[in-house]
Amino acid sequence: MNQNTILSVDGLRTHFYTEQGVVRAVDDISFDVRQGEIVGIVGESGAGKSVATTSILRLIEEPGEIVAGEITYQDTTIVGFDERSDGTLVPKDEMLTNRQMRSQVRGNEIAIIFQDPMESLNPVYTVGNQLQEFIELNRDLSGSAAKKEGIDVLREVGIPEPEARFGDYPHEFSGGMRQRVLIAMALACRPNLIIADEPTTALDVTVEGQILNLVSDLQEEYGTSFIWVTHDMGVVAEICDRVNVMYLGKIVEQGPVDEIFYDTKHPYTKALLESVPRPDRTVDELNPIVGTMPSAIDPPRGCRFHTRCPDAREACREVDPQFVDVSETPDTEHRTACIKYDDVGYWDSVPLEHASEQDTSYIDEDQRPENRDLEQTEGEP
Amino acid sequence: MTLLRYTISRFVQAIPVLIGISFITFVMVNALPGDPVAIMLEGQEVDRETIEAVERRYGLDRPFHERFVTYMLGLVQGDLGYSFHRDMPVSQLMWIRLGPTLMLVFSAFVFALVTAVPLGVLAAKRRNEPTDHVSRLVALVGVSTPSFWIGIMLILIFAVWLGWLPSGRLVYPWRDPAHYGFDGRLELYYQTIRHLLLPMVALGTLQMATIMRIERSSMVESLQEDYVQLARAYGVPERTILRKHAFRAAQLPIITIVGLNLSTALGGAVLIETVFEINGMGRLLIQSIQQLDYQVVMGVTIVLATIFVIGVIITDISYAYVDPRVSYGDRE
Ligand code: SF4
Numbered sequence: 001m002n003q004n005t006i007l008s009v010d011g012l013r014t015h016f017y018t019e020q021g022v023v024r025a026v027d028d029i030s031f032d033v034r035q036g037e038i039v040g041i042v043g044e045s046g047a048g049k050s051v052a053t054t055s056i057l058r059l060i061e062e063p064g065e066i067v068a069g070e071i072t073y074q075d076t077t078i079v080g081f082d083e084r085s086d087g088t089l090v091p092k093d094e095m096l097t098n099r100q101m102r103s104q105v106r107g108n109e110i111a112i113i114f115q116d117p118m119e120s121l122n123p124v125y126t127v128g129n130q131l132q133e134f135i136e137l138n139r140d141l142s143g144s145a146a147k148k149e150g151i152d153v154l155r156e157v158g159i160p161e162p163e164a165r166f167g168d169y170p171h172e173f174s175g176g177m178r179q180r181v182l183i184a185m186a187l188a189c190r191p192n193l194i195i196a197d198e199p200t201t202a203l204d205v206t207v208e209g210q211i212l213n214l215v216s217d218l219q220e221e222y223g224t225s226f227i228w229v230t231h232d233m234g235v236v237a238e239i240c241d242r243v244n245v246m247y248l249g250k251i252v253e254q255g256p257v258d259e260i261f262y263d264t265k266h267p268y269t270k271a272l273l274e275s276v277p278r279p280d281r282t283v284d285e286l287n288p289i290v291g292t293m294p295s296a297i298d299p300p301r302g303c304r305f306h307t308r309c310p311d312a313r314e315a316c317r318e319v320d321p322q323f324v325d326v327s328e329t330p331d332t333e334h335r336t337a338c339i340k341y342d343d344v345g346y347w348d349s350v351p352l353e354h355a356s357e358q359d360t361s362y363i364d365e366d367q368r369p370e371n372r373d374l375e376q377t378e379g380e381p
Numbered sequence: 382m383t384l385l386r387y388t389i390s391r392f393v394q395a396i397p398v399l400i401g402i403s404f405i406t407f408v409m410v411n412a413l414p415g416d417p418v419a420i421m422l423e424g425q426e427v428d429r430e431t432i433e434a435v436e437r438r439y440g441l442d443r444p445f446h447e448r449f450v451t452y453m454l455g456l457v458q459g460d461l462g463y464s465f466h467r468d469m470p471v472s473q474l475m476w477i478r479l480g481p482t483l484m485l486v487f488s489a490f491v492f493a494l495v496t497a498v499p500l501g502v503l504a505a506k507r508r509n510e511p512t513d514h515v516s517r518l519v520a521l522v523g524v525s526t527p528s529f530w531i532g533i534m535l536i537l538i539f540a541v542w543l544g545w546l547p548s549g550r551l552v553y554p555w556r557d558p559a560h561y562g563f564d565g566r567l568e569l570y571y572q573t574i575r576h577l578l579l580p581m582v583a584l585g586t587l588q589m590a591t592i593m594r595i596e597r598s599s600m601v602e603s604l605q606e607d608y609v610q611l612a613r614a615y616g617v618p619e620r621t622i623l624r625k626h627a628f629r630a631a632q633l634p635i636i637t638i639v640g641l642n643l644s645t646a647l648g649g650a651v652l653i654e655t656v657f658e659i660n661g662m663g664r665l666l667i668q669s670i671q672q673l674d675y676q677v678v679m680g681v682t683i684v685l686a687t688i689f690v691i692g693v694i695i696t697d698i699s700y701a702y703v704d705p706r707v708s709y710g711d712r713e
Pocket of ligand 1: 266267268303304305306307309310311312313316321337338339340
């Protein structure tokens, strides 16, 4: 663990006990966040990104449950288990109580910005009412001082005439302006870490650009750390320092953003990168990922990506890939979970008869690589 | 100011609705079988001349449209015609009968809201726990049991068997205590409540069950909204979430349903008034239909419809008051 680490997630598993079976939404993931950096969590929808971040705040609701792993924030244990002699896991004594989570962590240490700015503000209260409430709860300010702080933060995130807008209702703001309000809420609580859960997905590209710039500026000014959840590699390139690529409840590759982009190891990361529109490529050259992500109820055995991986071989169906360090230099901390980089017989095994190469006839017409548009791979539902 | 203008415009909009209602009522009552003059003069030896004289006197010899216009002109002046049977102006009769009905319906809604809202919130908070299952079962029984049956059962249990409460008639708090032989105001109010209790519960149970179901589902939905999740993520205590963040927006469907259910409550009042022998509009309607007292039937129908329209307007205004997204029609 690095000295500047403020949050560390180790072996986290969050499962949902549904009638259809156990959804292993997050299945053994580990990553950390250091002071003042923006860490990306990237992957298709359904990869478990949001579940991972809600687990950090312990906001998982029935039928979901954090079943294993440790989450440590600075010196406090947000999640931790002790193993009893009979093998069952019991929560650690030093784990924060729900009350402590509420009063010591949520808002004042770790704040969150949700994906949909339209749904994240209460329609029947004014923006100022909600902002002021959060400030009063999380900082030692009350009444007019909290209101003044709220107006200042609104000004800071670029809302014109913040004094007048303070008393307006959410429906009187545009989508981009609402997202600024939500960013203001997070900043106003002066947290150490802000979790941004796809905060720009619902916005159009111009507004998205503005918000990203705003966040970069504010991040420099306040030195706040961010966890930035997204499905968009373009956004990752723009603001993240380090990246975790998630696929079906697991992290498949993690490392500094340059390594991920220029020394890509995992076939899934490659596929994600190839599906991003770039100035040097035409739409025809885009190469979306074949097929859809399997269900997390009954994930494929072996490597979870083998059903869609262009490099899959027989061994990938059997071996569960472990994290391998693929760093070029000692402190890069570039890791990937693909048996191509491990010594477990990948190169001796036969390539899998694969949907993407041989037989595409069973795939629905609109699911074929040549017929799919970017939306279907990238779009959130 | 905008809310005031919205209120005024809603009342102005209601005028054509009320004219329409009066017209339909007038047509329907006129289409009813039975000759009012013959009924009025029943049992008397009369000749053609007398009948024609009576018809002329009450304007029954004139064509339909003329009679309608006359009726409407009377209506705007508060004249609802004359009841031959009761030998008094219909409007005066309405004034006497309106109080009991309004008191009954209003108290039934108060009872329903005061019980159903907290229970619904509790059920939503404890969803899928025993509390929730019990309250949902009670609500289901509540919506599927006819109110008159509940009324009869209440009378049997609390009036006949236990003898705790009176079985019928109301005591009116606006009357002089001496009229009932009570000692003073205090006893009058006490007796008012005692007498009102059973009919209020009988009429209010259906409303309570309906409101409880909606409150529960609305709160369940509201508790899952992003803005509630956001409040949780910022450390807002669960109590405040229930009371503030989830509660207010969840009341919008309740407001709507209270307005719409005013019609079932007024309909229910007709039965409850009959069961409990309350001399309100409902009982008057039933008696007047039996007596073919057309003027009264028409008057009651129009007054009840007006109450309903006013009720809907009041709910619309409350809705606009609670939900800032409702535009008052002067924007966009
Ligand atoms: S382990 Fe095999 S299937 Fe999985 S990503 Fe690597 S090559 Fe593809």
